[in-house]
Amino acid sequence: MTLITSKRHRGAHDAGPSGWFVAPALVFFVIFAVVPLVGVIALSLANWNGIGAITWAGFANWAKVLVDPVTGNALVVTAKIMVFSYIVQAPISILLGAFVAGKQRYRALLAVFYFIPLLLSSAAVAIAFKALLDPNFGLGAGLGIPALAQDWLGNPDLVLFVVIFVIAWQFVPFHTLIYQGAVRQIPASMYEAARLDGAGTIAQFFHITLPQLKYTIITSSTLMVVGSLTYFDLIFILTAGGPGYSTRLLPLHMYLTGFRSNDMGAAAALGVILVVIGLLLALMLQRLGGKDRSANQTEGA
């Protein structure tokens, strides 16, 4: 079999490295990711308060979770945050990426500051914004503009937009960095040709930069959309899901159900829903991206 596969074969047998090289990674992944994945399905069929005995519950958790209006609300909040934060983040990241890809000195200097949020933990970001958005001792009071001295985190009509803004503040830098790298890989000759044809900056952006970024846009979008299922810590500290249930997105709802209300069975059922959404999204984006991505990977190198 090995003889057939290697064409430039010069006498040595190469069966490829043994599967044992994969074993350590596989063991870790199976024990702490695959087993929990099965476990979350099993626990969704059980009663457990986190400490005591585990008993069979059948589909009681599912019946409870699926009719609970809080679950429906959590799904809506999750979808809103996913869609709005994508609409905000994607254009800003692309524009900033193209901006800092330029060679001007001042842009390089600005970029140094742009990337600072990359270093901060969600906990740090949430705590900083909580203080900054305080109506009495924060931004609004500092600038003396009453419109900015709102109870940003206590107003159910505003809080979702605040959360989306803070998410953008934290995650745009990473995507900017991805786009910066991608824009720099676009051959300069393409821009020269466009300039000779009289294309302005804006025309160059839409006819060269944007089409050339196609695959990067897919990668970045996948990370953004799937990533929005993980904005747990930021929102947990910033609003704890409140006021009321207005920012209680699915992962947070699951955590609070399991570890605050001690209903691990119901939390596991919510976990299953989360897994299914994650898989569906990834599958959908994969379809959207098409199968030519491997071809692009060598081209861009």
Add this chain to the structure above:
Amino acid sequence: MTATQTRAEPRTAASAPTPRAASAGRSPEASRGVGRPNFLAGLGGWVWLAIIILPVYYVVITSLKKQSDYFSTNPLLPPTNPTFENYALVLENQFVRYLINSAVVTVGSVIPILLVSFMASYALVRGKGRFINGANTLFLLGLAIPIQATIVPIYFMISKAGLYDSLLALILPSIAFAIPLSVIILNTFMRNVPTELFESMRLDGCSHWQMLWRLALPLTKPALMTVGIYQGLQVWNGFLFPLVLTQSPDNRVLPLSLWAFQGEFTINIPAILASVILSTLPLLALYLVGRRQLLSGLTAGFGK
């Protein structure tokens, strides 16, 4: 010259970037954007700078204020008499311990992540067979699983294993959840190592183990940097595992300590913000020293 011709020109250049085009990209006058200054972009750039820098500025100046000044002075003006007493208060409250815990968990996770992902990637790219294909598919699927979703069974397993409230409880699942992305980033680089190099080493009688360390390791170093930096940041800044899997202050890591300080200091906002700054300092120092490597390393594997 018709419009269709002009539009067709860039497309051919895209499909076959010639060496000439690549070298032209390095000459200063050819680089993009340097033509007419783009005022609109410049304006947007400065606005975004303000958005990024304002919260940072606010946190820094507030952390230097006395608590009484916090309530009485303008929130956006720097303190007239800056004080470090907030920092002293944070340091007195076991901060160094949390810092060490974070360092232990990060190093203890990143080294195994790099080691097992690197070995796996070598076999996944160079090897063949059903077992290896299966593993590849499994890791690809793993990318789509949100960690949060499995936190309940992980909590269950960690408590049953008697690891609850230990640093090891944070390290083990952190390694597992980092593997899929790490392996996939490493794979793209591993594929670019020319097959001929492996074959000539093979003819010299090298084992796969030797090829792994002497050939694959040096040639995939940029990808290993990417993985190390990215996953290091993820683990260092991680909050969910510490929140669910640890309890005692002895095993507290930095992000969790910020949250705990917030509960302890309640209305002493300057002290809480001082803890935010202190927790960021190690990474900020790293950023100042090796910004270029950090940033290029962070995305070298993603740009592909």
